[in-house]
Amino acid sequence: MTALIPTAPGCPSGLSPVTARDTKTGYTGFVRDVGDEHAIDLVVRGAKCGGCLSKIEKSVSALPGVTQARLNLSSGQMRVRWTGPLAADRIAQTISDLGYGVAAQAADTGAADKAREERSLLISMGVAGFAAANIMLLSVSVWAGTGEMGEATRQTLHALSGVIALPVLLFSGRHFFRSAWAALRNGHANMDVPISLALSLAFGVSVFETLRGGEHAYFDAVVMLCFFLLIGRFLDARLRRQAHAAANALAAMQTSAVTRLTDKGEAVSVAARDVAAGDRILLAPGERAMVDMRIFDGVSDVDESLVTGESLPRTFSPGMTLHAGAINVSAPLRGEALKVVEESLLSQIGEMLEAGEQRRSAYRRIADRAVSIYVPFVHTTAALACLGWLLLGASLPDALMIAAATLIITCPCALALAAPVAQVVAAGRLFRKGVYLRSGDAFERLAEIDHIVFDKTGTLTLGTPKLEGMVLRGQSLALDSPEAKAMLADAASLARVSHHPLSRALVATAGPGAAREGVREIAGCGLEASVDGQTWRLGSANWIGTDKALAAASGPSLWFARGDAPAVQFRFVDNVQPGAAEALNTLRAQGIDLEIVSGDQNGAVASLAGTLGIADWTGEASPQAKVARLETLRGQNHRVLMVGDGLNDAGALSLAHASLAPGAAIDISQSASDAVYSGGLDAIPVILRVARKTRAIMRQNFALAAAYNVIAVPIAVTGHVTPLVAAIAMSLSSIIVTLNAMRLQIEE
Structure with missing residues (x-):
């Protein structure tokens, strides 16, 4: 029997049905040897939150011989390494038994699947929104005719609403029903279980009331709830697809061609992944190294700016080691591959990116914490209300109607909007100032920053001599x-x-x-x-x-x-960025500590640090050294913001608590960061100030949503809810949190 490992509160798992084809195709052909270990890359479908991630990694890690099991939540890619006779099919079956879809990476359509999911959610959202508008027109007629409308007319309007709502519930609601069923079938629950329950119960009670000629039906609330929930699901899917852009860009860089020299000295073009340690490589002028190599012939200037951050080329000669990602500038070089592409510096940076996405995925957002309290409270209240009315002598239909009314009037519209509406308004304000936000929960992490680590070249300086x-x-x-x-x-x-x-x-x-x-x-x-x-x-x-x-x-x-x-x-x-000194003084005034960690020469870094008055600095830092410094600061309970622009900064940008990249940064660094800013460093104090205000607004919105429920729940459980009261209450709660978020547009 599958072990019951609870899903994190508030996390829709979105599990896809697992077919026999997923788990019985045979994975042995996708296993490769890396040193003394076996490795396989899988694609896991349906994992949406830190709880899903933890469950999958723990289950796979518990298999005999497994030394590494790392799942990238944004891309769904999972890398497993192990020693011994463990079969790859058993690893895939373990993931499948948890209720998640799994396939070998080479057999998965990746980006195409994500695009299809996003398109499907968008269509479902559009259908639900269109239906909600039409049902509301019919509902307004019922409310307006209260006391004057005949029973037959009211029943007809309710029936028309139900006819519209049924296909919408089946089509647009399938995203929640499939996920809930997959979770229950595998012995655990997720956020889609209570959502599906609320939708089904409200629709069922509404059908019953329509058939018996009752006054109240909630078809409008069913479709509106589905519409609002799909908005959040669509935005989440889009952010996840964008978050994987950095890994895609780095993967594309690693699949480039390499010129390999045969024993006869002939040059043959091969894929970088086909290069083995010991192969002889020819690196022509203008070509980027795809694997780490030791030079045995030739002298040339090499641009290592993307790898080390060094602003000027360095001369390479026989005996020196050249890392993947560096660009040969002036003359041909011949060298011996030291490692396969998966063990090169580029690959290590890719692993840093994945680890950073994994850490951010595990971050508990304000909304997650609020939902973890809200969901059990509301559904327990609805169940107790139903039981209480039955004990007081009410009929089962009446008791169910009150329970459904409790679920509907406490519809999480205000709760669902509390964070997103504040983020959208704040993102719009920053966009007008040349800041493009890339991460949905970036504001919450940016608001916690107390220490900033800057790269030098291209970040604090212009990057051009x-x-x-x-x-x-x-x-x-x-x-x-x-x-x-x-x-x-x-x-x-x-x-x-x-x-x-x-x-x-x-x-x-x-x-x-x-x-x-x-x-x-x-x-x-x-x-x-x-x-x-x-x-x-x-x-x-x-x-x-x-x-x-x-x-x-x-x-x-x-x-x-x-x-x-x-x-x-x-x-x-290399001139300092215009306005850098003023921006750094503003950050110091906000109580933030500043530091420089650069791959450039110690002398250049020390000179810049003295000019800008920054006491803490490190020069000649490798990508691993930058990450190590961030981990040290994290161990000291600092919330670190990393600001950088090069490939050598990508791992640090991803692993930092929050990160920013200038508009001139390379694509991989921009994709690894939470936001991209144009202009000078004066944008950073503005970003942090807006982030803190946004966090405050979100907390206020959750407080307003909680206050609404304190008022609404007693009205519902005492049986005084009508469709008009429910509609007005839900609308007012949403309007209030929206108006509160609009205060973010006011300039300070």
Whole structure:
């Protein structure tokens, strides 16, 4: 018998019926070996909340030999690793026995299924909304004719309402009925069980009252309840599909082609997933590394900005290790694959993203906490009301009618709207300020922030070097002087053939011009050309032959020498974001601690931290180091906001309590964050201020919904509810929470 593990309160499991085809197709062909372990990727359908996630992971982890069982709630993807003779079919059957659909990842349609589910919910919601409007027209006629309308006319109008409501209940309500039946069939309950009970009971009593010519029928309430609940279900499905965009983007990056060298030295294009440790790889200029590799031939500049956050390319030579995600800039490199793609740095970042989505899925929202109290209270009250009236001598139909009235008048419309309406209004306000919200519960987590960790390049700084000055013979040159302009023009004629960030910055300052012919780019050194019998060089200080002490004392620089003439130094700076200092001071005034954790060089990070007055900083931090720092802060009970823009920030963005990404961030980082902001850092204090106000409004709305129930429940259980009273009460409760949420539009 299946173990009874209760579902988290307030969580609709949305379980899909499990067919024999799901569990008997055989999963052995999808098992792969990773080191000494076996692994399989499954797709689980129907898991909607932290309770579902915990139940599935615990059940699979309890199987003999299982070392890892991790379910991504947003995508439904589950990765299982184990040792020993455990059969993959048994793992799938364990998940199936819990009442969830399961398939091998390669056999699942993934995004197409999510799109179909979203479209189905949207159609069901539209049908329910259209029917609710028509039934309300008939109901208004009944209410308006109270005392004057004949019994036959009233019965006819009720019958017409029932004829409209029945197909709507069967079509639009199927999402709740299927989920409730799947849960009950497997020995546990979820939120859809009481919803289905309320819908069925209200419809059944209404049919009974119509047949016997009674005054009260609740077909309008049945369809309206279905409509409001489908709104929430549709929004939840859309957010889940959007939340998986980061994992999709990273997965697409890992499926790119790799050039593998055969034993005969022939270059063959293969999928990244087909590369094995020890394979020889050719990395051409402009190509991104898909696996971690050790270089054995070639020297080239490599852009590691997406991986480490380092703002300038680094020279790679034989013996050095190059991580997946880095881009080769200048010359071909040959290397040996150190790991399969699933064990590369890109894959580790992907696992961080999944772990972050899992943690956020387990976050108990205000609405979940409210529902966990509301549901047992209301349904216990309805049951006691029915029992009490039976003991007082009422007939069974009358007692059931009072129980149904209690469920209907306490319809969770106000409760269902309390959080979403506040979030929608607040999201609209932020959107007008250039902030795009990506996560439904982001406001609640943003409101709890007490510590912010910033990335450096592209977040606190503009991320693009700019020519700051020129130095010749130890003396600064004015950039607008004739001598400086002439040297800048000559240097730019070489720089125009290079893609190095400093060369691009030099060209941007010099403006349009011709590129000199015969320029050679020497990896790790710079550019060289022969001009009128002289050798011109633009590159590193060591290559030019400049004094090493002077070179070490300077920041990002290029050196330019024309033959034997003294070399000129071009100094660059990555400017701070406009308004950064003011924004950070505002955050400090709000009692928030600030910190920088960057993959850039220690010197650059220390200089920026001193400029902005930030005492805590860490440089040369890997993606794992950033995550480790967040975990340390979390262990100190801090609620950390991560702000970053690169691939190396994606794991930290996902695992932080809340996260933000600038509009110029890469797609993966934007998808991993809770919100994307445009403009400068001054948007961050506004976001946090609006989040705190939104949380306050949501709490007020739940208090108003609770107060409404305190008033409505006694009226219902004493038998004084009429359709008119129920409709007015439900409408007023919804209007009140909506008007309260509209206060978020008022600027502070």
